Amino acid sequence: MQLEKILNKHFTKKQQQVLDQFINNDKWDLMINYGAVRSGKTVADNYCFILSLLRVRKIADKDHVKDPLYILAGTSRKNIYNNVLNPLFNDFNLIPEQDSIGNLHLFGVTIVLAYTGTIAGLRGIRGSSAYGAYINEASLANEGVFSEIRDRCSEGEGRIICDTNPDVPTHWLKTNYIDKDSPLIISNHFVLDDNTFLSKRYIESKKATTPKGMFYDRSVLGLWVTGEGVVYQDFDQNTMLVDEIPDNLNYYCGVDWGYAKGHENVITVFGDDPETDITYLTGIFNSTGKFIDYWVDIAHKIQEEHGRNINFWCDSARPEYVNYFQENTINARNADKSVMDGVEYCAQRIKTNKFKVLRSCAKPFLDDIYQYVWDPIKGVPKKEHDNVMDSFRYAVYNQHKKYENQVLENIYL
Numbered sequence: 001m002q003l004e005k006i007l008n009k010h011f012t013k014k015q016q017q018v019l020d021q022f023i024n025n026d027k028w029d030l031m032i033n034y035g036a037v038r039s040g041k042t043v044a045d046n047y048c049f050i051l052s053l054l055r056v057r058k059i060a061d062k063d064h065v066k067d068p069l070y071i072l073a074g075t076s077r078k079n080i081y082n083n084v085l086n087p088l089f090n091d092f093n094l095i096p097e098q099d100s101i102g103n104l105h106l107f108g109v110t111i112v113l114a115y116t117g118t119i120a121g122l123r124g125i126r127g128s129s130a131y132g133a134y135i136n137e138a139s140l141a142n143e144g145v146f147s148e149i150r151d152r153c154s155e156g157e158g159r160i161i162c163d164t165n166p167d168v169p170t171h172w173l174k175t176n177y178i179d180k181d182s183p184l185i186i187s188n189h190f191v192l193d194d195n196t197f198l199s200k201r202y203i204e205s206k207k208a209t210t211p212k213g214m215f216y217d218r219s220v221l222g223l224w225v226t227g228e229g230v231v232y233q234d235f236d237q238n239t240m241l242v243d244e245i246p247d248n249l250n251y252y253c254g255v256d257w258g259y260a261k262g263h264e265n266v267i268t269v270f271g272d273d274p275e276t277d278i279t280y281l282t283g284i285f286n287s288t289g290k291f292i293d294y295w296v297d298i299a300h301k302i303q304e305e306h307g308r309n310i311n312f313w314c315d316s317a318r319p320e321y322v323n324y325f326q327e328n329t330i331n332a333r334n335a336d337k338s339v340m341d342g343v344e345y346c347a348q349r350i351k352t353n354k355f356k357v358l359r360s361c362a363k364p365f366l367d368d369i370y371q372y373v374w375d376p377i378k379g380v381p382k383k384e385h386d387n388v389m390d391s392f393r394y395a396v397y398n399q400h401k402k403y404e405n406q407v408l409e410n411i412y413l
């Protein structure tokens with residue numbers, strides 16, 4: 001009873017399950033902890049990481065090995081530091097020593113860093129045999145790197161632990177490992193509600209603001225699902241079209257370059273209401289077969305109406321057009337085109353009622369938004385009916401990106 005109380009104070013039930021498997025089950029060689037965002041996976045794995053190092057030292061002592069190797073893998077050095085090494089310091093006051101070739105040392109074990117994003121990340125571990133590995137954000141790893149790390153962990157019953165957010169159901173980590181019916185592989189499914197250390201307010205807010213469909217199923221329920229049907233499922237023209245817009249909006253634009261039929265050029269104009277934080281789509285200019293000077297004229301007109309400094313968030317795939325805009329004193333900026341982050345951001349604004357469309361310019365937007373659908377195989381939006389949608393995403397995502405992240409962190413964490 002006393003022990004249960006202590007455990008509950010320090011770990012969620014799901015984390016206790018993971019630790020129990022780690023300590024009391026010695027049959028497995030690969031443990032995959034997957035699921036919802038902020039559900040407690042990395043904290044669980046960080047504990048397992050420390051226990052792994054202690055275990056490795058013990059096994060190495062038995063084998064009379066002086067310098068056992070352990071692989072710590074992640075998509076980049078920065079991610080390994082943020083997700084694993086920083087918490088190690090914050091939670092346990094542990095700082096591994098670093099040697100001249102970049103390896104770390106803790107509890108008498110040498111920790112080799114491996115970067116999983118590309119096959120080049122293998123350089124550090126080629127040829128070496130390790131006593132185990134910890135792979136952070138495993139679904140983002142290159143499959144070849146993942147399998148090479150498994151091969152390397154051949155020494156002294158080497159075990160691998162990894163954590164990951166879910167991806168498409170056809171992802172190699174799901175089909176080749178999680179779904180494998182093997183006693184050597186165990187997996188644990190985390191949902192947001194598992195994390196009893198998060199405030200109720202955070203969990204409720206996360207559920208209320210996460211867009212319906214794939215984003216909710218992955219981020220809150222931790223499921224390996226793909227997108228189905230329309231991308232922006234929460235958009236409702238019955239409630240989101242308006243006939244008037246407030247005065248004093250802060251304006252900015254999105255630009256998707258194009259010329260041919262099916263690839264029209266689109267400039268969208270948005271205004272943010274600083275009082276309500278609502279974004280209004282107030283204008284759309286879309287056309288095919290027009291040269292760049294035509295679009296410069298349109299941009300100048302937008303500037304006349306909304307001020308010379310207005311941002312134009314542009315598709316960076318046509319640098320010559322972006323440059324030409326800049327040469328014509330238009331504040332053209334290369335948009336961050338990260339598809340999933342951008343779509344999720346826009347979907348979230350729609351879901352939270354922070355997005356409205358001025359009825360007089362709605363037609364091209366409505367034409368696209370109801371036909372902008374997921375590619376269920378790839379798990380990203382199909383590149384069809386996407387011109388207005390891309391322009392929308394470049395503008396709204398980029399104009400808000402940094403500021404919003406900061407606000408969320410400040411409020412909830």
Ligand SMILES: Nc1ncnc2c1ncn2[C@@H]1O[C@H](COP(=O)(O)OP(=O)(O)OP(=O)(O)O)[C@@H](O)[C@H]1O
Nearest residue numbers: 010011012036037038039040041042043044165197
């Ligand atoms: N055992 C615990 N004790 C105290 N706080 C915890 C514990 N487990 C989780 N938390 C809190 O919950 C947050 C999220 O946990 P963690 O980083 O492990 O989630 P995650 O599932 O890895 O998230 P992501 O999918 O975003 O990487 C932590 O930053 C920490 O604040």
Ligand SMILES: [Mg+2]
Nearest residue numbers: 041042083163
């Ligand atoms: Mg994590």
